[in-house]
Amino acid sequence: MTISLLYHADFRDVHIHRPTLGFLLRRLTAVIVISLFTAAFTMTLWGRVGDWSDPAVVFARISVVWTAAAFGGALGDILPGESEGADINDELNRFVERLGIGDDEGLF
Incomplete structure (x- = not known):
């Protein structure tokens, strides 16, 4: 129900963009965990x-x-307005660079 609300509802056009670690959907993971x-x-x-x-x-x-909290969180997430904070993937890449691990591009 949360996945369909986040990614398939026609309230707002949401695309999967740069998943964390290559496979974790950031919006879904954040809503579910929080x-x-x-x-x-x-x-x-x-x-x-x-x-x-x-x-x-x-x-x-x-x-x-x-269940109710995840549904409410998904509704709150699809409201207009984007965060202007740093992207978590950029933070992870900086951390990996400091550790000296990753591929040639500094990615996992």
Whole structure:
């Protein structure tokens, strides 16, 4: 549902451009990871997952909130307006250059 909203909805023309590490879709990964951590943190903070003694129940409870959070995050991501920050691939390439690894072009 999140993938179709991010990449196939006609709200905004979104293209896959320079995936991180060559295969990770940046928009999808960011929405999924941020919504997962937010759902887990808030459910723990509000005491809705108990003491984490039964991981299956905890994951089931978090996944319900995670689904809604991912959908909301995807809606927020497709709104007009782009970030003007640095591209994560450029940051990774600078880091790799400092380590001295990668191919001739400095890429993974």
